[in-house]
Amino acid sequence: LKRLVGKVMDTACTAKKLGQDDPRRVVHSLKVGAALTLVSLLYYLKPLYDGFGTSAIWALMTVVVIFEYSVGATLGKGLNRGLATLLAGALGVGVHYVASLFGNIGEPIVIGSFVFLQAAISTFIRFFPRIKARFDYGFLIFILTFSMVSLSGFRENSIIEFAHKRLSTILVGGFTCVVICTCICPVWAGEDLHNLVALNIEKLGDFLEGFGNEYFRLSEDEDCNSEKSVLQAYKSVLTSKNTEEALVNFARWEPGHGKFRFRHPWKQYLIIGSATRECAYRIEALTGCLNSEIQAQVEIKSKMQEECMKMTSECSKALKELASAVKQMTKPSSAEPHIENSKNATNRLKSLIKSDLWKGTELLAVIPAATVASLLIDIVICTEKISNSVHE
Amino acid sequence: LKRLVGKVMDTACTAKKLGQDDPRRVVHSLKVGAALTLVSLLYYLKPLYDGFGTSAIWALMTVVVIFEYSVGATLGKGLNRGLATLLAGALGVGVHYVASLFGNIGEPIVIGSFVFLQAAISTFIRFFPRIKARFDYGFLIFILTFSMVSLSGFRENSIIEFAHKRLSTILVGGFTCVVICTCICPVWAGEDLHNLVALNIEKLGDFLEGFGNEYFRLSEDEDCNSEKSVLQAYKSVLTSKNTEEALVNFARWEPGHGKFRFRHPWKQYLIIGSATRECAYRIEALTGCLNSEIQAQVEIKSKMQEECMKMTSECSKALKELASAVKQMTKPSSAEPHIENSKNATNRLKSLIKSDLWKGTELLAVIPAATVASLLIDIVICTEKISNSVHE
Numbered sequence: 001l002k003r004l005v006g007k008v009m010d011t012a013c014t015a016k017k018l019g020q021d022d023p024r025r026v027v028h029s030l031k032v033g034a035a036l037t038l039v040s041l042l043y044y045l046k047p048l049y050d051g052f053g054t055s056a057i058w059a060l061m062t063v064v065v066i067f068e069y070s071v072g073a074t075l076g077k078g079l080n081r082g083l084a085t086l087l088a089g090a091l092g093v094g095v096h097y098v099a100s101l102f103g104n105i106g107e108p109i110v111i112g113s114f115v116f117l118q119a120a121i122s123t124f125i126r127f128f129p130r131i132k133a134r135f136d137y138g139f140l141i142f143i144l145t146f147s148m149v150s151l152s153g154f155r156e157n158s159i160i161e162f163a164h165k166r167l168s169t170i171l172v173g174g175f176t177c178v179v180i181c182t183c184i185c186p187v188w189a190g191e192d193l194h195n196l197v198a199l200n201i202e203k204l205g206d207f208l209e210g211f212g213n214e215y216f217r218l219s220e221d222e223d224c225n226s227e228k229s230v231l232q233a234y235k236s237v238l239t240s241k242n243t244e245e246a247l248v249n250f251a252r253w254e255p256g257h258g259k260f261r262f263r264h265p266w267k268q269y270l271i272i273g274s275a276t277r278e279c280a281y282r283i284e285a286l287t288g289c290l291n292s293e294i295q296a297q298v299e300i301k302s303k304m305q306e307e308c309m310k311m312t313s314e315c316s317k318a319l320k321e322l323a324s325a326v327k328q329m330t331k332p333s334s335a336e337p338h339i340e341n342s343k344n345a346t347n348r349l350k351s352l353i354k355s356d357l358w359k360g361t362e363l364l365a366v367i368p369a370a371t372v373a374s375l376l377i378d379i380v381i382c383t384e385k386i387s388n389s390v391h392e
Numbered sequence: 393l394k395r396l397v398g399k400v401m402d403t404a405c406t407a408k409k410l411g412q413d414d415p416r417r418v419v420h421s422l423k424v425g426a427a428l429t430l431v432s433l434l435y436y437l438k439p440l441y442d443g444f445g446t447s448a449i450w451a452l453m454t455v456v457v458i459f460e461y462s463v464g465a466t467l468g469k470g471l472n473r474g475l476a477t478l479l480a481g482a483l484g485v486g487v488h489y490v491a492s493l494f495g496n497i498g499e500p501i502v503i504g505s506f507v508f509l510q511a512a513i514s515t516f517i518r519f520f521p522r523i524k525a526r527f528d529y530g531f532l533i534f535i536l537t538f539s540m541v542s543l544s545g546f547r548e549n550s551i552i553e554f555a556h557k558r559l560s561t562i563l564v565g566g567f568t569c570v571v572i573c574t575c576i577c578p579v580w581a582g583e584d585l586h587n588l589v590a591l592n593i594e595k596l597g598d599f600l601e602g603f604g605n606e607y608f609r610l611s612e613d614e615d616c617n618s619e620k621s622v623l624q625a626y627k628s629v630l631t632s633k634n635t636e637e638a639l640v641n642f643a644r645w646e647p648g649h650g651k652f653r654f655r656h657p658w659k660q661y662l663i664i665g666s667a668t669r670e671c672a673y674r675i676e677a678l679t680g681c682l683n684s685e686i687q688a689q690v691e692i693k694s695k696m697q698e699e700c701m702k703m704t705s706e707c708s709k710a711l712k713e714l715a716s717a718v719k720q721m722t723k724p725s726s727a728e729p730h731i732e733n734s735k736n737a738t739n740r741l742k743s744l745i746k747s748d749l750w751k752g753t754e755l756l757a758v759i760p761a762a763t764v765a766s767l768l769i770d771i772v773i774c775t776e777k778i779s780n781s782v783h784e
Binding site for chain 1: 411417420421422424425428432504508509511519532539540680
């Protein structure tokens with residue numbers, strides 16, 4: 001029993017955390033409940049039920065299936081479902097008429113082969129990467145509606161009425177969803193994408209800010225834990241690709257909202273995102289140096305410290321400027337001097353390495369430091385790339 | 393018109409390529425068509441239609457919605473749909489009886505609030521990461537069936553019959569899907585996962601094999617293009633995380649098949665996968681060195697060449713042995729000597745760097761080579777990690 005209580009408490013804690021992390025989740029749940037209750041009026045109100053009858057079920061189903069978290073996803077699914085139903089319904093009615101020309105025996109054969117053919121072809125089309133990204137659901141509904149309408153025609157006389165009822169109830173359900181999803185605390189996929197991309201750049205900036213201190217052991221051991229979490233935050237950037245792609249696909253369905261107009265260049269975010277990830281891969285390698293057993297000697301580190309610190313701090317400032325420029329959609333002009341500074345520090349580091357300071361020290365002891373230096377140089381280059389892609 | 397013809401030709405080419413890359417896609421499309429045609433017998437055969445009536449539509453819908461590419465995904469969706477329908481149907485009937493105690497005016501209010509509550513709660517539960525991974529579809533169907541059954545009770549007298557018909561048609565549809573999906577050329581998610589993980593390790597091995605030649609310019613320029621593609625193949629490993637996770641979720645639904653028994657430790661593949669990715673991140677950084685403007689001098693490169701080549705080739709052999717051990721599910725004992733060899737080469741490289749060979753050379757010229765060396769050392773460590781995780 002104690003175990004059970006413990007499990008329930010655990011679940012409650014997780015639920016609370018989920019709600020606190022993003023209160024929009026709670027709002028979304030209530031919105032789904034509201035939409036479903038609204039559509040069930042089709043059952044409660046006698047005149048409405050007399051009009052739609054048992055087809056009211058399609059409206060219910062539409063709400064449950066297409067109501068997604070973000071406006072873009074809901075709109076995308078709704079448009080897919082509406083258009084596919086319209087198209088497949090019309091085709092289904094057409095096939096039914098063609099088949100009825102073949103007489104009682106031929107009809108089921110003709111309908112059957114049409115159903116088989118369109119299911120196989122549509123299923124194959126769903127493998128096309130472009131279709132999969134944006135119209136997967138539409139093709140699913142196309143297969144479904146086509147089979148349903150053409151088969152119903154075989155048993156029911158009023159095939160047009162069937163197709164019409166299905167289409168109109170789906171429209172009612174879809175409309176309810178879209179209105180509730182868009183008008184009550186909307187969750188815009190575009191805005192989420194925008195913030196995610198900016199946040200990812202900022203995380204890299206935070207890492208570089210903390211890295212200098214951690215590597216040269218400047219900070220006290222006390223706040224070690226909070227430091228560590230800053231140095232771990234970048235890890236989520238490494239695997240952000242799929243999330244970004246999904247959000248871009250949703251965002252492209254969304255109408256203009258807030259500071260975004262309708263055909264906002266969403267794809268540009270993918271380019272910024274992949275530049276950010278490239279930089280994150282370098283940082284991952286840098287972390288390897290941080291945790292490696294072979295460390296450079298302290299005196300060697302201290303010789304390079306000034307320039308390396310300069311490089312990391314300037315890069316970090318540049319990245320943070322870029323992040324805020326993305327967030328506020330301004331030209332990232334304030335990032336440029338920082339990039340210039342970090343490039344200058346790179347050059348000074350190079351000439352420092354060229355100088356005679358190192359005579360007498362062992363090469364093996366220099367190498368870890370040299371690796372850090374060259375990765376930092378790479379990161380400066382990546383930062384410039386990010387800056388260029390933000391500019392566009 | 394010419395443009396149109398060109399586009400059609402393009403699409404045909406893509407379709408052909410999709411089919412050739414994985415012929416199972418074509419088979420899958422035909423399987424979906426066959427399942428749908430089979431279920432439509434519910435319409436054609438009079439005795440069957442007399443039994444199910446218009447509810448036959450649920451069977452059709454079940455086939456279209458749950459027939460997925462792999463057996464695991466189909467089984468997972470089918471079980472989700474079946475169990476959720478059973479549970480929600482029972483609850484819906486219960487709520488209907490409770491509501492009917494409240495009289496004509498109270499009934500719609502009680503039903504409405506139950507529908508609202510369960511929709512909101514279930515939607516929120518879908519945000520739990522664990523639920524989302526395995527039971528997302530089940531909760532969707534739960535919301536749907538519960539609302540449908542409890543609302544139908546409000547208008548139809550035979551609520552039990554409604555729930556019963558829905559459940560039985562869904563079972564018929566689900567059963568058809570599972571049988572066709574499993575018995576005709578099944579696509580096992582577990583097998584795909586198994587091959588993917590092995591292939592990813594092999595790709596890293598290929599890269600390391602090609603890297604030595606590319607970095608030390610041993611190969612002629614002629615076969616440059618095929619070399620380049622080998623050096624690019626690892627990129628897909630960087631972003632394989634989501635695919636692996638999805639496949640693991642599907643594989644866990646699958647019964648024992650071929651060389652895999654029922655509770656095969658699928659999660660171990662995630663651990664191997666993440667070790668592989670860690671190694672791939674280092675390789676990404678290594679590619680940065682390959683394309684960097686600052687290159688080590690040729691004479692310095694040639695001094696390190698022997699040991700570096702040894703390291704890459706031994707690592708590459710070890711990785712390939714590991715890949716084939718994963719593929720054949722044997723103990724990767726043949727990989728161990730190669731790892732030992734690469735460790736020895738690492739130590740020789742270290743002592744080479746310690747030696748006096750370098751007096752008089754500029755430090756700046758050594759650094760790029762040093763970076764490569766230390767990344768290679770990291771890769772040797774990662775390779776060992778992969779080997780350990782494969783062992784388990």
